Amino acid sequence: MSTEPSLSAKVHAAREALDRHVREIVQWHFSPDTGTPFWLEKAKTYKFNPLKDIQGFDDLKLFGTFEDDWLRGGPVDRWIPRAYADRSKYKVYVFETGGTTGLPKTRVVIDDYKIDYEMMSDTLPDQYFPRGSNWLMLGPSGPRRLRLAIEHLAQHRGGICFCVDLDPRWVVKCLKERRFDEANRYKDHVIDQALTILAGGHDIKCMFTTPKLLAALDEALRAGKLEEKLRSIGKPVPRGGVRSIKQAGILGIFSGGTEFTPQFTREAYEEMLDNGEVYMTPTYGNTLMGLACSKPIGPHDGFKITYYAPQPRAAIQVVNPKNFDEVVPYGATGRVLLTTLTKEFFVPRFPERDEGEREPPYEKFPWDGVSGVRPFSELAATTVVGVY
DSSP: OOOOOOHHHHHHHHHHHHHHHHHHHHHHHHSTTTOOHHHHHHGGGOSSOHHHHOOSGGGGGGGOOOOGGGGBSSOGGGGSOGGGOOTTTOOOEEEEEOOSSSSOEEEEESSHHHHHHHHHHTTSOTTTSOTTOEEEEESOOTTSHHHHHHHHHHHHTTOOEEEOOOOHHHHHHHHHTTOHHHHHHHHHHHHHHHHHHHHTTOOEEEEEEOHHHHHHHHHHHHTTHHHHHHHHTTOOOOTTOOOSTTTTTOOEEEEEOTTOOHHHHHHIIIIISTTTTSEEEEEEEETTTEEEEEOOOSGGGTTOOEEEOOTTTEEEEEEETTEEEEEOOTTOEEEEEEEEEOSSOEEEEEEEEEEEEEEOOOSSSOSOEEEEEEEOTTTGGGOOOTTO
16 A cells, blocks of 8 residues: 555645745844845835744735846845855855846855755756766856856766856847847857867766757757867767767756747757657756756657746746736646745745746646746747847
8 A cells, every 4th residue: 555645745745844934934034133134124114024924925925026126236245144144154156137138137146056956956867867977068158057057066966067158148139139140150159169068078978058059059960060070170970970969979958948848849859859868858947046847748748848946945826917916727827926935045926027827736846837938928029038
């Protein structure tokens, strides 16, 4: 007889854990000794007492919604909890989002990105992401957390990370100004860096990339660009050639971006990844939240991609765009409302630029998920995706 708890029991336990975590995080950020200067100041304007009145996740509605302009501009120190004020003990990083128009949003980080990616590492199958393997980071660099995060992921799994130099702001600027040829030339430059790394003989088996760059790398490999690179540096082309991602030695791909659709995923699975012989795990994440992992993808469910936030450190709700207090029914479309709950960063009820369909809990992640993530329709006309 199975002793495995039922899904409903797991859902109940996960909700209780989330409520406990909410209480702990609110106490931390609003207590005078440990609290965050921004929130301690903000609390003076509230008609409620966060230390007494926030007893669970539902009570976060008292905060209203988080305004992204609060993260634009400084001083950034106002986001560092007093508990972490000793700079000789706690090393603080600053990560940025966006920045293509006006001031970028910034957030301070100490260990959150390491924790997020170590948790994500636990979901990676060792068969396709072998321990000790080297990684290629084919994604944005600069002030984004991905560079350090993927490097930490590789090191956490015992490998070394090779990175390209990529400025996604330049790509977005080119696209906004309709300089498509220049954007494509820059994309080619980024892919050429990746091919140079792959040609170097570093035994790279794992990779992070975005959907658009995955497609661009596949196209370059099919065109024989890696074989040309090998010849140009005097290295032999392996028997059978290197005209696919599999032939290039990649076993597992960790990928992220809003461009994941069932259509793209099917194409990638069947054509770019040799019918799943190269493993790909889509993720939905950002600098504010961390990483939402997906259920395993494949033909068994039409390549549908459903993401689940890393509760209780973050929680996703799919809500009515006209009323953020109203969660839409399962299967219905709504805007993504994000809450981040760590000791380093508290963001209650942040309306994301994305929409999707609300999905029910499942065994591995017994809480609500979201599928079909795409730019929020009311903002889509002004959203330039770039390399993401």
